[in-house]
Amino acid sequence: MRLAALAAAVLISASAATADPGAWKTEWPDTDFTRTNIANWSEIMSGGPPKDGIPALSSPAFKRVANERRIGDREPVITVEIDGADPRAYPIRYLTWHEIVNDSVGGVPVAVTFCPLCNSGITFDRRVGGRTLTFGVSGKLRNSDMVMYDMETESWWQQAIGTGIVGHYTGTELRQLPTWMESWAEFKARNPDGLVMAEPDYPRAYGRNPYTNYDSSQRPFLYNGEMPPHGIAPLARVVKVGARAWPVERLATAGEISEDGLTLSWRAGQASALDSQSIAKGRDVGTIRVKDAQGRDVPHDVMFAFAFHAFHPDGTWMLK
Incomplete structure (x- = not known):
C-alpha cells in the first residue's frame, strides 16, 4: 500500500x-x-x-x-x-x-x-x-x-x-x-557465528516497506506538533543521545565527530527502511555508532528530527 x-x-x-x-x-x-x-x-x-x-x-x-x-x-x-x-x-x-x-x-x-x-x-x-x-x-x-x-x-x-x-x-x-542499527552485511562480518531472528509465522509481506518514500516526505504522518528549529527538515535523521541531537547530514559529511565526551561515526552501506518499496533497495543512510571516551557503546537513537523536537522541545541541537 x-x-x-x-x-x-x-x-x-x-x-x-x-x-x-x-x-x-x-x-x-x-x-x-x-x-x-x-x-x-x-x-x-x-x-x-x-x-x-x-x-x-x-x-x-x-x-x-x-x-x-x-x-x-x-x-x-x-x-x-x-x-x-x-x-x-x-x-x-x-x-x-x-x-x-x-x-x-x-x-x-x-x-x-x-x-x-x-x-x-x-x-x-x-x-x-x-x-x-x-x-x-x-x-x-x-x-x-x-x-x-x-x-x-x-x-x-x-x-x-x-x-x-x-x-x-x-x-x-x-x-x-x-x-x-546496522546493515546485515556489517553484522555478518563482525559476528559470523552470531544469531539472527528467524522469520515470524505470520502472513506479512516481510521485506516490503509499507511506508514507501516516507522519509522523503515534507511532513510527518499523524503529527500536529511544532516542526524542528534551525531550518532542519522534519524527516531529517538525527542521532539522539539523551537530550542532544546531532544531524546525520553533519555526521555523514564529517565521517566522525568527537565532542561532549562522545565519538560518533558514520559509515556508508545501510539501506533506509522507509524509502523504496523493497527495504533492501532503499537509499543509503549509513550506519552510526556512538561510543564514550573509553570506547564503550552508548545508548542512542537515530530518529526523525520532528520526533526529537516533540519529545525534547528544550533539547540541544549539535549543529557545529
Missing part, C-alpha cells in the same frame, strides 16, 4: 476515534486513566490498528548467520550484544510489521522496538522494580510515535523516550540498552 493510501485510511480511523479515556475503557478495562502525565488527551491519536492489531512478538526463534538466506546485505538490523550471549540481529524487515520483540539475551529481558513513523529503534531492559514486563502495541500514537503498553498492568509507555505516560507506571523510565 502506498503511503498516501495508507494515510487516508488511517486518518479516517483516527478522526473517528475520540481522545477520551471514557471511550477507551472497553478496550482498556485494566488501565488506570486517573494516573497520567499527559496534559491533553487530544495528544493521543489512533494509529489505525486496534490494540494488538500490530502483533508484538515474544521469545522468537533464531538461526545462525550462515543459515540465513532471505535478508539483503544492505537491509538494516538492530544489533544486541550482551556479555555472556551470542550477538543477535533483529531485522527491520520483521520489526516494521511487529514493532516490538520481547526476548531475553544473556539473562537480560529485553524489548527490541522500532517505530517506523519516527524511525526510532530502541532496545529496553524490561525489568521494572523487580518485575519483568511484557510489551505490546497499543494501536495509539503520540507525536506520531508508538505508544506501547505492558501486559501486566496495561500501563501505556512512550516508545521514543521509554517512559510510562498512563496508568500504574506513569513517570517510570525504562533503561535503554546500548544497541544500534
Whole structure:
C-alpha cells in the first residue's frame, strides 16, 4: 500500500476515534486513566490498528548467520550484544510489521522496538522494580510515535523516550540498552557465528516497506506538533543521545565527530527502511555508532528530527 493510501485510511480511523479515556475503557478495562502525565488527551491519536492489531512478538526463534538466506546485505538490523550471549540481529524487515520483540539475551529481558513513523529503534531492559514486563502495541500514537503498553498492568509507555505516560507506571523510565542499527552485511562480518531472528509465522509481506518514500516526505504522518528549529527538515535523521541531537547530514559529511565526551561515526552501506518499496533497495543512510571516551557503546537513537523536537522541545541541537 502506498503511503498516501495508507494515510487516508488511517486518518479516517483516527478522526473517528475520540481522545477520551471514557471511550477507551472497553478496550482498556485494566488501565488506570486517573494516573497520567499527559496534559491533553487530544495528544493521543489512533494509529489505525486496534490494540494488538500490530502483533508484538515474544521469545522468537533464531538461526545462525550462515543459515540465513532471505535478508539483503544492505537491509538494516538492530544489533544486541550482551556479555555472556551470542550477538543477535533483529531485522527491520520483521520489526516494521511487529514493532516490538520481547526476548531475553544473556539473562537480560529485553524489548527490541522500532517505530517506523519516527524511525526510532530502541532496545529496553524490561525489568521494572523487580518485575519483568511484557510489551505490546497499543494501536495509539503520540507525536506520531508508538505508544506501547505492558501486559501486566496495561500501563501505556512512550516508545521514543521509554517512559510510562498512563496508568500504574506513569513517570517510570525504562533503561535503554546500548544497541544500534546496522546493515546485515556489517553484522555478518563482525559476528559470523552470531544469531539472527528467524522469520515470524505470520502472513506479512516481510521485506516490503509499507511506508514507501516516507522519509522523503515534507511532513510527518499523524503529527500536529511544532516542526524542528534551525531550518532542519522534519524527516531529517538525527542521532539522539539523551537530550542532544546531532544531524546525520553533519555526521555523514564529517565521517566522525568527537565532542561532549562522545565519538560518533558514520559509515556508508545501510539501506533506509522507509524509502523504496523493497527495504533492501532503499537509499543509503549509513550506519552510526556512538561510543564514550573509553570506547564503550552508548545508548542512542537515530530518529526523525520532528520526533526529537516533540519529545525534547528544550533539547540541544549539535549543529557545529
